[in-house]
Amino acid sequence: MSQAFAWLEPALGALQRAHWWRQPRASSAPAALVTLEDGGQPLINFCSNDYLGLATHPAVKAAAIQAIQEWGTGATGSRLLSGERPLHAELESAIAHWKGTEAALVFSSGTAANIGTIAALVDPRDLILADSYNHACLKKGARLSRATYYEYRHNDVEQLRHYLKKYRHQYRRCLILSDGVFSMDGDVAPLPDIRQLGAEFTAMVLVDDAHGTGVLGATGAGTLEALGQSNTGVIQMGTLSKALGSLGGYIAGDQSLITYLRHRASTWVYSTGLSPADTAAALAAIQMVQSEPQHRQALHDRIQQLAIGLAKGGVQVLPRSVPTPIFCLPAPDVATVQAWGQQLQAQGCWVAAVRPPTVPYSRLRITLRADHTPQHIDQLLTALLSLHI
Numbered sequence: 001m002s003q004a005f006a007w008l009e010p011a012l013g014a015l016q017r018a019h020w021w022r023q024p025r026a027s028s029a030p031a032a033l034v035t036l037e038d039g040g041q042p043l044i045n046f047c048s049n050d051y052l053g054l055a056t057h058p059a060v061k062a063a064a065i066q067a068i069q070e071w072g073t074g075a076t077g078s079r080l081l082s083g084e085r086p087l088h089a090e091l092e093s094a095i096a097h098w099k100g101t102e103a104a105l106v107f108s109s110g111t112a113a114n115i116g117t118i119a120a121l122v123d124p125r126d127l128i129l130a131d132s133y134n135h136a137c138l139k140k141g142a143r144l145s146r147a148t149y150y151e152y153r154h155n156d157v158e159q160l161r162h163y164l165k166k167y168r169h170q171y172r173r174c175l176i177l178s179d180g181v182f183s184m185d186g187d188v189a190p191l192p193d194i195r196q197l198g199a200e201f202t203a204m205v206l207v208d209d210a211h212g213t214g215v216l217g218a219t220g221a222g223t224l225e226a227l228g229q230s231n232t233g234v235i236q237m238g239t240l241s242k243a244l245g246s247l248g249g250y251i252a253g254d255q256s257l258i259t260y261l262r263h264r265a266s267t268w269v270y271s272t273g274l275s276p277a278d279t280a281a282a283l284a285a286i287q288m289v290q291s292e293p294q295h296r297q298a299l300h301d302r303i304q305q306l307a308i309g310l311a312k313g314g315v316q317v318l319p320r321s322v323p324t325p326i327f328c329l330p331a332p333d334v335a336t337v338q339a340w341g342q343q344l345q346a347q348g349c350w351v352a353a354v355r356p357p358t359v360p361y362s363r364l365r366i367t368l369r370a371d372h373t374p375q376h377i378d379q380l381l382t383a384l385l386s387l388h389i
């Protein structure tokens with residue numbers, strides 16, 4: 001390799017020494033039970049974001065196959081050039097209808113939705129205030145926008161107020177960024193308080209509801225619905241890739257916001273349209289979320305079962321104001337969380353051992369699925385209690 005790349009080997013060595021080495025592991029199709037590429041017994045899957053099991057739902061798969069038959073595999077162009085298909089508008093209107101907003105726009109990933117939207121709304125004349133536990137793509141979008149950026153302590157609305165008082169008047173626009181459900185912690189943001197502050201200080205609020213979409217609220221519309229919040233005057237971002245089992249991201253909000261993004265969000269304007277299969281799968285999944293609430297009910301039954309079992313066993317989890325399918329069990333260090341992950345796997349449970357730099361401190365991240373049985377949860381509880389956490 002040329003001298004210009006000589007720094008790579010030492011950099012990789014440093015990653016290994018810091019226990020930051022990562023290696024993907026292929027598994028069978030998403031389901032409650034999966035097998036990993038290195039063989040062995042089927043494991044109960046506590047790693048997936050396919051909360052409702054829709055990634056393999058027959059109606060969702062059929063919609064994707066039908067879309068490929070009719071429209072081919074790729075959109076083959078940006079939406080403004082040659083990549084627009086009737087399915088895109090159908091999906092956007094289904095999202096807007098479901099979320100109770102005037103309009104919606106779909107992007108080819110949640111990451112593209114966040115990065116493009118943030119950079120379209122603010123620039124170096126502006127201020128971003130963001131929760132310190134936000135998803136990496138919100139942080140990246142904030143940095144790329146080149147707005148002045150401050151993080152407030154996780155869910156600390158008093159510190160957010162303090163920053164607004166101190167800095168808001170020095171900037172043209174202000175954007176507050178928060179996950180709705182925090183992806184690695186499973187707790188829910190105090191959105192009523194955050195939106196109140198947004199109104200008080202004339203700040204836009206963007207809620208990343210990647211993990212609330214399809215899961216929270218009476219119709220699965222997400223965190224704002226669960227908290228009884230209105231859908232106007234707020235930017236709701238979400239993904240099509242978690243409870244909806246597809247791929248892509250969206251922004252839902254007021255019509256003027258969506259029209260503006262259609263002109264100014266570079267990750268939408270200059271990027272190939274969402275594939276027909278992904279678009280149709282997401283559309284069918286939204287219909288399933290609305291017409292088959294039993295998946296969401298089953299998920300919430302399992303959430304309750306695990307929460308009660310952990311409390312009875314004296315296992316500490318991060319407290320949550322709203323039940324969510326993500327459970328975070330803090331670990332003292334990287335070596336311990338990796339050992340826990342292996343011990344759980346030996347007992348038939350596949351649980352993510354998440355380490356820095358993805359998160360500030362190591363933890364087990366457990367995610368539940370609607371198709372877990374009560375016996376799956378019992379097996380997980382037995383395995384977790386044997387760790388003596």
Ligand SMILES: Cc1ncc(COP(=O)(O)O)c(C=O)c1O
Nearest residue numbers: 109110111135183210239241248
């Ligand atoms: C909170 C949150 N926001 C955004 C994203 C990015 O979504 P995507 O995977 O569609 O790029 C994720 C996904 O991992 C997420 O957890």
